[in-house]
Amino acid sequence: EPEVTQTPSHQVTQMGQEVILRCVPISNHLYFYWYRQILGQKVEFLVSFYNNEISEKSEIFDDQFSVERPDGSNFTLKIRSTKLEDSAMYFCASSERWGGSTEAFFGQGTRLTVV
Amino acid sequence: SQKIEQNSEALNIQEGKTATLTCNYTNYSPAYLQWYRQDPGRGPVFLLLIRENEKEKRKERLKVTFDTTLKQSLFHITASQPADSATYLCAQTGEAGTALIFGKGTTLSVSS
Secondary structure, eight states, rough: OOOEEEOEEEEEEOOOOOOOEEEEEEEOOOEEEEEOOOOTTEEEEEEEEEEEEEEEEEEEOOOTTEEESEEESOOEEOOOOOOGGGGGEEEEEEESSSSSGGOOOOOOOOOEEOO | OOOEEEEOSSSETTTTTTTTEEEEEEESSSSSEEEEEOOTTOEEEEEEEEEOSSSEEETTTEEEEEEETTEEEEEEESSGGGGEEEEEEEEEEEETTTEEEEEEOOOEEEEO
């Protein structure tokens, strides 16, 4: 069964450093998303991406964050100048069609720890 | 802005009983509503999708209802098993309609 793959599974970084989280969406999917989940809290939407541009972003997704699809398979989330409060599980997802009309497939997540 | 509320943070039931989880939303009615399962430390896994013109959807022991008048969806697991213990998330699109927004989830514990 096709799956969304995320690397690394766990990343520890020093406060103020930049991190890049990587995702390989399902190959025939065109819509990509990043979510985060702080420990014990809800899954929060960060950004949606289609046709090489951001379609929608939440208030959380400020100038500290950026996304990129550098080639035909990878989808990355860059977090600049990391803060302690950026520590969370980050999930990548992909879908065949927009938003709620079709199921979203989620990766297993990258646990980011900022120290 | 749209709010999705899952009123119960935790639900404890005995094996074999039916679990019923509630999802309420405010403001506009979405065209679709979805339910996901999340296990600790894992990503959400899709379970069911229901459209606004569907009253009910079933898949094996799972059933979802969608009442646009009440602005509510109910998620039922019949003949529950300990393996059903997990957090269940309700999701719909936000106002821009491009991505799913999740409720806080209800953690179901099924005891044998």
